[in-house]
Amino acid sequence: xxxxxxxxxxxxxxxxxxxxxxxxxxxxxxxxxxxxxxxxxxxxxxxxxxxxxxxxxxxxxxxxxxxxxxxxxxxxxxxxxxxxxxxxxxxxxxxxxxxxxxxxxxxxxxxxxxxxxxxxxxxxxxxxxxxxxxxxxxxxxxxxxxxxxxxxxxxxxxxxxxxxxxxxxxxxxx
Amino acid sequence: xxxxxxxxxxxxxxxxxxxxxxxxxxxxxxxxxxxxxxxxxxxxxxxxxxxxxxxxxxxxxxxxxxxxxxxxxxxxxxxxxxxxxxxxx
Numbered sequence: 001x002x003x004x005x006x007x008x009x010x011x012x013x014x015x016x017x018x019x020x021x022x023x024x025x026x027x028x029x030x031x032x033x034x035x036x037x038x039x040x041x042x043x044x045x046x047x048x049x050x051x052x053x054x055x056x057x058x059x060x061x062x063x064x065x066x067x068x069x070x071x072x073x074x075x076x077x078x079x080x081x082x083x084x085x086x087x088x089x090x091x092x093x094x095x096x097x098x099x100x101x102x103x104x105x106x107x108x109x110x111x112x113x114x115x116x117x118x119x120x121x122x123x124x125x126x127x128x129x130x131x132x133x134x135x136x137x138x139x140x141x142x143x144x145x146x147x148x149x150x151x152x153x154x155x156x157x158x159x160x161x162x163x164x165x166x167x168x169x170x171x172x173x174x
Numbered sequence: 175x176x177x178x179x180x181x182x183x184x185x186x187x188x189x190x191x192x193x194x195x196x197x198x199x200x201x202x203x204x205x206x207x208x209x210x211x212x213x214x215x216x217x218x219x220x221x222x223x224x225x226x227x228x229x230x231x232x233x234x235x236x237x238x239x240x241x242x243x244x245x246x247x248x249x250x251x252x253x254x255x256x257x258x259x260x261x262x263x
Contacts, residue, residue, distance in 0.1 A: 114191030
């Protein structure tokens with residue numbers, strides 16, 4: 001049993017403080033994943049924070065039975081939360097002023113430019129295709145791993161990837 | 175397939191450029207504070223149905239008190255009347 005599994009087991013028995021170890025051990029990777037999907041570190045933190053609350057609820061109520069891989073399970077919660085946030089953002093008008101963000105996170109100018117480029121480039125993609133492409137080409141997950149995260153078949157993952165690439169190709173040609 | 179190569183190359187460049195992205199300082203503490211709020215919320219939610227029965231509980235307690243007093247006075251009366259009773263041998 002590794003450190004993460006042990007912390008999960010402790011939280012499941014009511015030790016809330018052990019959740020800190022889960023956050024410390026996973027937040028770097030999860031915030032980076034969410035930032036790549038959301039295009040902003042601040043939005044990514046909101047997404048990951050809500051994902052952790054959901055994870056805590058699932059652990060404390062026994063909804064998570066501990067059989068699934070903890071990292072994959074957290075990846076799934078964050079990805080679903082990011083997809084929901086992207087859908088919500090698509091329904092709302094875009095904010096005109098994002099100046100507060102530029103002063104509030106520690107990402108370098110290069111990293112911010114790269115996030116903005118990634119976000120702008122994929123802005124036309126439906127959230128599920130964007131998630132599949134980020135997980136595959138940016139996070140480096142295999143198709144079976146993506147299928148587990150997105151809870152769909154490998155065929156559905158491949159289909160999303162093909163459609164996403166076709167949309168990006170069309171965009172660069174147009 | 176040249177288009178796919180271009181897409182892959184651009185994705186690889188953006189992946190490398192965003193590799194050092196990290197949360198702002200204090201993120202972990204903010205998450206744990208949110209978890210603490212969540213716990214309080216759960217306690218409140220559990221507490222809420224219980225508070226609905228509070229007036230009923232108070233009424234039951236008052237009724238039990240009145241009953242205890244009346245039983246106590248009946249016992250006192252019984253004891254007093256038993257003092258007056260003379261046994262005839």
